[in-house]
Amino acid sequence: MTQRLRALRALAFAGLALLTAVAGAGQLSRADVARRISPPLQVGEQPVDTPAWPITSELTPEAGPVGWVFESIDLAPIPGFEGTPYNLLIHIDSKGTLVSVELLRQHEPVFLSGLGEAPLRDFLAQYAGLTLSRPITVSTAYGERGARGDDGRVVLDGVTKATASVRIANQTVLTAALAVARARLGFAGASQQAPPAEVRDDVYDARSFDALLADGSIAHLRLSHADVDALFADSDGAGRDPPDATVTELYVAYLNPPTIGRALLGEAGYAHLRSFLEPGQHAWWVATAGPDSFIDAQFVRGTSPARLGLRQAGTPFELRDFDIAPPPPPGAPPLNAALVLRTSPLSGLDPGAEQQFSLSFTREHGQILPQRVLREATLDYTPPAAYFHFPPAPLPDWLIAWRERAIELSVIAAALVLLSLALARPRWLSVSATRLRRFRLGFLLFTLVYLGWYAQGQLSIVQLTGAVKTLAAGQTLTSFLYDPVSLLVIAFTLVSFFVWGRGTFCGWLCPFGALQEFAALIGARLGLRPRRLPPALARVLDHGRYVILLTLLLCAALAPALAERLVEVEPFKTAITVGFDRAWPFVLYALGLLVLGALYYKFFCRYLCPLGAAMVIGGKLRRFAWLPRRAECGQPCQTCRHRCAYDAIDRNGTIRYDDCFQCLDCIGIYHDAERCAPLLLYRRKGRRVAPAAPRRRTAASATLPR
Structure with a gap:
């Protein structure tokens, strides 16, 4: 029996050594750890097969280690929301109790310069005194520290606006701590399937x-x-x-x-x-x-x-x-x-x-x-x-996140169904300019306030760069499961690519895009005259979005630290995630883009947004030319082209879907006998024109980004 246990422990140690080689060595030396340990405790040398420092007591040197200290990056390199793992210094005692969890390094966007690291450090302080023999999970609601859940779980307080990030931190703590406890304490750990009977x-x-x-x-x-x-x-x-x-x-x-x-x-x-x-x-x-x-x-x-x-x-x-x-x-x-x-x-x-x-x-x-x-x-x-x-089996931590946000997910799902109906049958909604305006402004207000500021559902280029960094490191994208609202919006957006193209998200579901539209309305109320960039400059800036996107993705794969700084070209974290509660340079940058948006309609979306560039590429999957056109559109009628705030209609009447934000204005004009010039002309001459049905997308209808 003893020989078998030794052999199995050796296999566990070998697994830990393999994890160390894959994840890379931690950042602390033995002296760094010793400065954090107070006498009579002292730090020993790391065993060759376990990336952890043994902690012994001068009072009982013959008793062996009274605890272990280790860096999570050596044992649990779990990608964070941004794609880079946390590095936490974890201290457990010989009974499997967490003594402390200290933040060494993190790259979560919401904690870098948004909320700051103070809420994260407060969250990590909750682990002190908790035992690894109980399942530990995170709640989105604030409650009593260390409270017991109905199924025996210990439920930690979460961090508002950072739910996904702290859940990944919790998985990092537990994975690393249980790895050392199993290898060095003979600890099997709490069952991941169900609590013990x-x-x-x-x-x-x-x-x-x-x-x-x-x-x-x-x-x-x-x-x-x-x-x-x-x-x-x-x-x-x-x-x-x-x-x-x-x-x-x-x-x-x-x-x-x-x-x-x-x-x-x-x-x-x-x-x-x-x-x-x-x-x-x-x-x-x-x-x-x-x-x-x-x-x-x-x-x-x-x-x-x-x-x-x-x-x-x-x-x-x-x-x-x-x-x-x-x-x-x-x-x-x-x-x-x-x-x-x-x-x-x-x-x-x-x-x-x-x-x-x-x-x-x-x-x-x-x-x-x-x-x-x-x-x-x-x-x-x-x-x-x-x-x-037999206590009931606890749900996986990511599934708990989905259950706790069931109301938000239900509300957003209902809104997505409503939007789908509006886009699938747009005639009734858009033929009345007043009806369309009220619906659009109401939906954009929902997108900004509920989806963006409240539910934290703003998609970001950080999700793309994080995915690249995660895959480049050989990890999976399971961290996306911890952000159910964003994942729901991502799934809907991917489906919308095939049906309507890129404009569904950019025109209706982007909270910062909605904020820009409201900035344009405020600008109009203040008497600011909308302007248009010279066509040559507009084309240069339009192509520049793809350069920004390519640069960010390459940096994410090859120079992750640089990518973390460059993603700040996107103001979403400042304006939406933390609601402008950030250092003044970031706030000034976001406000400057909103002012430009009041002068040049949706300036950031159309000329700078790298996520928008990615959406255009995804929009190439569109299977239908669903916006109806007449033979007279552009030949000679130019009504829709002149009224399109996005400059998405060519002189020949063709709609450039890559530039269209699906505001539905052109559909309303198309069906309105009081606004469509061909319909007005034919009515005067006593002729009737049958509406042209949307055509199936062909190779000829595909357009490249201008």
Whole structure:
């Protein structure tokens, strides 16, 4: 058993070493850590196989490490919202309790120069004193620090406007801390699938030994010589014993439930056992009958039986003798050995789930240099469910984020359905200029206030650069799951590319784009005359968006630190994410763009926005030319072209979908007999014109960015 545990721990250490090589070394030296540790504690050297510093005490140097300190980047390089992992200095004690979590380095946009790092440091301070044996998650609502959830979880206070970022920080802390705890503390950790079952102390029924055997409370394995010989069938140790005689009978019973413990140990023995068991610690009665005992001659009380092992779901658990001599239970067969064995309090074993006990057998072959062959017989044991309370399985942290934002997601989903209906059947809405104006301004107000400022659903170029950095580092994009509002908008936008093109997001769902439209309205009320850039300059700036986009994506892959600074070309974080609560240069830049937007309609969207450039590329997936045109459009009628605030209609009447923001003005003019010049002309002449149906997109209708 000891050799197997050593081998499995060596594999765990090798896994940690591999993680270290992949993630890169941390930024602190032993001296840096020592400055953070107060006497009588002192910092030792890192083991070669674990990227963590052992903490020992000068008062008890013989006791070994009293804790471990490590950098999360070495063990859990989980990409953040921006694509770069956190680096946190984590300190755990020898019992698996978090002593402290210190921020070393982070690249989350909302904490860099938006909210600042103070809210993040306050969030990390909540981990002090929490145990790794309980699931820890993050709430979006503020509540009591360290509160217990209904399912046994510890729920931490979140950070407003940074929900996704702090959830990723929580995963970083837990992944790194559990990796060290498993490798150095023999700690299996809280189940990621479900909390361990809890023994029901209120359930007791006096049972005989035979009754406990019959209902599975005691597991029994009989091994004959034929059974043992079959274990060695593929070795030279096979075929040595008579087949029918019994070698041993193994009995195993979980002692924590009162029904089993009191029946096997007696009232006094069970009370003695429970008085010494620590929370989360488990004990078993293990015995053998027959010629062969599971205890060999070298066994020392208080240690682990060398021939007996325990696994659960592939994880080994060390069993140690409780150092009490259990009397033979009434009704039990003659036994050759019996022990009460226990696990570590930090084991994390689930007593209500299947446990696999193994009994090893050894045979030797050869005279001069004998070869030893080791085989194991296994006994699967699951105590009856009636002895336990089974807490419900906690949801994954990302799914909790979705559940907690169910109302916001429902409201936004309803708005997206409404927008889809408006774009799918735009005639009724747009034929009345007043109706369209009210609907559009109302929807843009919803986009700005609810989707942007309240729900934090502003899509950003940071999501693209973060995805590039994450993929370049060989990681997955699971961090997107922690931001359900943005993910919903992303999914809808991707679908809209195929149906309507790029303008669905840029024209209706971008909070900063909505803010620019309101800035233009305010400018008009103040008497500012709208202007248009010279066509040559407009083309240069338009193409410049793609240069900015390409530069940001290349920097994200090749120079991540530079990309973090260059993404500030986008004012979304300043104006939407933190609501202008930021350093004055950023605020001045965002306000300057809004002033330009009041003079030159949607200046940033049309000439500088790298996300808009990416949207144009996505809009190439559009399958329909859904904006109707007449033969007279542009030949000679120029009404729509002159009224298009986006300059998205050519002189020949063709709509450039790459530049169209889908304001629906041209559709309203097209269907309005009082505004459409061809309809007015034909009405005077007594002629009727049948509306042209939207045409399926062809290769000829595709246009390149101008």
